[in-house]
Amino acid sequence: MGAGKSTAARELGGVDADALIESAAGKPIAEIFREEGEAAFRALEQQTIVLALGGGAVSSPAVRDALADTLTIWLDVDVDTCWERVRGSDRPLAQDEAAFRRLYEGRRGLYAGVADVVAKDVHDVVLAVAGVMVERGALRRLGELVPGDGAVALVSDPQVAGIHGMDAQLALGSMLTETHELPPGEEAKTLAAVDRLWQELRLDRGGMIVALGGGCTTDAAGFVAATHLRGIAWTPVPTSLVAQVDAAIGGKTAIDLPQGKNLVGAFHWPARTVVDPALLETLPEPQRLEGMAEVVKTGLLAGEALWELPDDELVRRCAAFKAAVCLRDPHERGERAILNLGHTFAHALETAAGYEGLTHGRAVALGLLAALRLSGRDTEVVEEVLRPEPARVDRERAWQAMRRDKKARDGEIRLVLLGPDGPQHGVSLPEADVRRELDRLIA
Ligand SMILES: NC(=O)c1ccc[n+]([C@@H]2O[C@H](COP(=O)([O-])OP(=O)(O)OC[C@H]3O[C@@H](n4cnc5c(N)ncnc54)[C@H](O)[C@@H]3O)[C@@H](O)[C@H]2O)c1
Numbered sequence: 001m002g003a004g005k006s007t008a009a010r011e012l013g014g015v016d017a018d019a020l021i022e023s024a025a026g027k028p029i030a031e032i033f034r035e036e037g038e039a040a041f042r043a044l045e046q047q048t049i050v051l052a053l054g055g056g057a058v059s060s061p062a063v064r065d066a067l068a069d070t071l072t073i074w075l076d077v078d079v080d081t082c083w084e085r086v087r088g089s090d091r092p093l094a095q096d097e098a099a100f101r102r103l104y105e106g107r108r109g110l111y112a113g114v115a116d117v118v119a120k121d122v123h124d125v126v127l128a129v130a131g132v133m134v135e136r137g138a139l140r141r142l143g144e145l146v147p148g149d150g151a152v153a154l155v156s157d158p159q160v161a162g163i164h165g166m167d168a169q170l171a172l173g174s175m176l177t178e179t180h181e182l183p184p185g186e187e188a189k190t191l192a193a194v195d196r197l198w199q200e201l202r203l204d205r206g207g208m209i210v211a212l213g214g215g216c217t218t219d220a221a222g223f224v225a226a227t228h229l230r231g232i233a234w235t236p237v238p239t240s241l242v243a244q245v246d247a248a249i250g251g252k253t254a255i256d257l258p259q260g261k262n263l264v265g266a267f268h269w270p271a272r273t274v275v276d277p278a279l280l281e282t283l284p285e286p287q288r289l290e291g292m293a294e295v296v297k298t299g300l301l302a303g304e305a306l307w308e309l310p311d312d313e314l315v316r317r318c319a320a321f322k323a324a325v326c327l328r329d330p331h332e333r334g335e336r337a338i339l340n341l342g343h344t345f346a347h348a349l350e351t352a353a354g355y356e357g358l359t360h361g362r363a364v365a366l367g368l369l370a371a372l373r374l375s376g377r378d379t380e381v382v383e384e385v386l387r388p389e390p391a392r393v394d395r396e397r398a399w400q401a402m403r404r405d406k407k408a409r410d411g412e413i414r415l416v417l418l419g420p421d422g423p424q425h426g427v428s429l430p431e432a433d434v435r436r437e438l439d440r441l442i443a
């Protein structure tokens, strides 16, 4: 009582059952259909609900039995906090403090007995439901953390393989049956690179791809996992800040075409996502700044200064924010669009720059300035944390790119803005205002 179960259930209240099923089963729905049939899927569907179980429910052996096949999350909050939250309420078991404390101590053993995961707050609950674990040192426990007992193929990029590949291989031990390298950077997200990987992979349908690297590695390896034998399970192990707070969360995988970035891809929720913030210690400073742009974006959306937190907490909170949005809207039919805050401007600038001389993070920093100004907000945070500098691109090219943006409908530019009650997507503003703000971002 008072741990925050109802808050956590509300945070997950709008969760899409398909995403929950995929995350719990560790495989895509198409695969469940193929391997176990529609009846099995319907059975899973009926079981897939998020339930905030009353604090005393586990006293019953029948309830404990029922929880055996269920992802059970113990929201373990200290007794003082719980008591502060419930004292003075009319809940019958919260009338006497000494009795409340005895009840709390008495039940801890029961909770420990049924819990698959111990969560300390609502963010941990979201991460557990999404199958994401954030833990310093997790890379060294990779063998235990990768679900299932099938064969594992490790996919990495040359730089990350050189720094962390050996630790990953040692941790995977005898599960590891093959290792592969994708080319560095955006080169990984090409048809040629994934074609090579498709042809090299020996895994059967019970196998698992472990993708160790930045967002380019996880996007490309995830896409291969989504398509190899019509889809096998995968576990991203993101190593860059961009990938830990953004790219490896939410199940979007993609490669690029000459016509544009991320134009071919699939939604393919990972069986598990293993995030080890200690890996960020070897990340070069410019790459860190790339990630900070997404961190600031996430903090602005969440309405909290997440960029001020120490690394482990910063990663945990950003990953949980994105996971919650994606669980509620896994296929981007609505709310998920808020994650594009600042990105309509950013993509226009990147296109105008021909993807040279202007990184995504630098473009997002500029895009956030424009989004904040159009939202009538202060831009100080972006100036201080990201220090954006005006882009040297052609104004007319940037404007034309902005109008062609894939989120533009009926010729109107749709934006994500921060309203008084939180983020809003699909906002259209007078063209002159949008163009004025775009112009201000250009040197
Ligand atoms: N799928 C999504 O939802 C999503 C979201 C955001 C971004 N993305 C994609 O992510 C990609 C960008 O990701 P990125 O910035 O991580 O690029 P990246 O994968 O190229 O990594 C950046 C560089 O950092 C190096 N690196 C990574 N981790 C390291 C570590 N721990 N130590 C030392 N070096 C390390 C890599 O070798 C690489 O050189 C883009 O293609 C973007 O489209 C996808």
Ligand SMILES: [Zn+2]
Binding pocket: 294, 343, 360, 364
């Ligand atoms: Zn981005």
